[in-house]
Amino acid sequence: MTSLSQRIQQVPASPTIAITAKAKQMQNDGIDVVSFGAGEPDFDTPQFIKDAAVEALQNGDTKYTPKSAAALKKAIADKLAKDNGINIEPSQVLVTFGGKHALYAAFQAILDPGDKVLLPAPYWVSYTEQIKLAGGVPVILETTPQDNFKITPQQILDAAGDAKAIVINSPSNPSGVMYTPEELAALAEAVLKTDLLVLSDEIYEKLIYGDNKFVSFAALDPKLPERTLTFNGLAKTYSMTGWRLGWVAGPQDVISAIARLMSHETTNPVSFAQAGALAAYTDPQAAGVVETMRQEFEKRGKHMAARLRELPNVTCVQPMGAFYCFPDISAHFGRTLGGVEVTDSMSFAKAALDAAKVAIVPGVAFGEDRCIRLSFATSMEQIDKGIDRIAELLK
Ligand code: PMP
Ligand code: GLU
Numbered sequence: 001m002t003s004l005s006q007r008i009q010q011v012p013a014s015p016t017i018a019i020t021a022k023a024k025q026m027q028n029d030g031i032d033v034v035s036f037g038a039g040e041p042d043f044d045t046p047q048f049i050k051d052a053a054v055e056a057l058q059n060g061d062t063k064y065t066p067k068s069a070a071a072l073k074k075a076i077a078d079k080l081a082k083d084n085g086i087n088i089e090p091s092q093v094l095v096t097f098g099g100k101h102a103l104y105a106a107f108q109a110i111l112d113p114g115d116k117v118l119l120p121a122p123y124w125v126s127y128t129e130q131i132k133l134a135g136g137v138p139v140i141l142e143t144t145p146q147d148n149f150k151i152t153p154q155q156i157l158d159a160a161g162d163a164k165a166i167v168i169n170s171p172s173n174p175s176g177v178m179y180t181p182e183e184l185a186a187l188a189e190a191v192l193k194t195d196l197l198v199l200s201d202e203i204y205e206k207l208i209y210g211d212n213k214f215v216s217f218a219a220l221d222p223k224l225p226e227r228t229l230t231f232n233g234l235a236k237t238y239s240m241t242g243w244r245l246g247w248v249a250g251p252q253d254v255i256s257a258i259a260r261l262m263s264h265e266t267t268n269p270v271s272f273a274q275a276g277a278l279a280a281y282t283d284p285q286a287a288g289v290v291e292t293m294r295q296e297f298e299k300r301g302k303h304m305a306a307r308l309r310e311l312p313n314v315t316c317v318q319p320m321g322a323f324y325c326f327p328d329i330s331a332h333f334g335r336t337l338g339g340v341e342v343t344d345s346m347s348f349a350k351a352a353l354d355a356a357k358v359a360i361v362p363g364v365a366f367g368e369d370r371c372i373r374l375s376f377a378t379s380m381e382q383i384d385k386g387i388d389r390i391a392e393l394l395k
Pocket of ligand 1: 039097098099100101124169172173201203233234245246
């Protein structure tokens with residue numbers, strides 16, 4: 001047996017990726033599985049974005065690009081000024097292999113061994129592992145379904161101590177909850193009383209429902225841009241998960257440090273993929289296609305949450321953004337469902353997959369064992385079929 005590093009031995013594979021892959025494999029094997037696993041839009045990438053990438057490829061855009069292409073960095077800086085009220089230079093933007101890579105590289109650039117990072121639960125699965133891979137220590141800020149999974153300013157003040165940073169993800173994967181501008185401003189006020197750096201993961205910025213309003217963390221106070229890293233990407237907004245394009249914007253010293261890391265690690269994101277991203281951020285068609293997808297997600301999310309609430313002893317917070325429902329199913333712990341003794345979210349997910357042929361992600365993967373996550377980035381028909389099956393399982 002090869003002796004692997006201690007660093008990698010403490011990191012399990014991503015459960016969201018694993019469950020999605022397992023559901024796909026079962027489908028390929030001819031099993032009729034409904035997959036609520038993937039946090040991945042089911043739409044194709046808009047045609048004008050594909051065309052721009054194809055054209056770049058045809059025109060010989062096939063070489064290393066200097067870190068990320070200058071025109072794309074400028075387009076992202078312009079987007080941040082226009083949409084988010086964040087005014088920075090293009091040199092303060094770095095394009096990476098997906099939002100996931102931007103976060104990974106940022107933790108590598110800012111953390112020393114033992115550095116603490118405050119992480120509100122429930123949290124996206126990769127934050128904890130990325131923090132650990134950088135030698136850091138995640139410090140979990142607990143929340144409850146009754147409080148809509150929101151942390152309070154006091155929790156930040158109580159936990160800050162000598163911690164290095166805090167991660168804010170609003171709208172949230174997995175809870176689908178987002179802070180109001182006022183709530184976020186109160187968190188910002190608390191942060192400003194500490195020395196915390198803020199990693200604001202805004203990847204679900206354009207998927208907002210109802211009257212909810214998005215604000216960027218860095219825009220909440222003039223003192224925040226110098227200590228906030230803003231993360232975003234093309235995967236969710238433009239249905240470009242496979243293109244692997246994300247970015248980070250923030251203080252020049254941190255961005256330059258991440259760029260140094262990237263110069264040894266990945267050099268630059270794919271040249272012609274960056275041309276597609278440039279079209280996404282500059283073509284006037286973009287707003288319309290994004291809005292069409294958003295409206296569809298909104299319909300599905302409303303429908304899925306309503307159907308989940310009709311299930312016996314299940315509560316579900318209304319998704320405000322992103323594309324996840326995160327119902328509390330803990331009232332069913334202690335029951336035997338489909339032949340599986342259900343004692344926690346993991347065994348519930350096992351019963352759902354084995355007996356009902358529905359793939360969901362157990363909440364324990366996100367640090368919240370009372371809940372399960374269902375992605376509604378799938379058709380209405382699949383949503384009804386899957387929830388019918390879960391209803392049958394719970395009978
Ligand atoms: N942050 C959050 C909260 C996410 O849900 C995802 C989805 N995988 C990402 C970052 C990264 O997305 P990607 O790497 O596909 O850009
Ligand atoms: N973010 C999505 C999810 O949580 C995609 C998978 C991943 O990267 O974790 O399902």
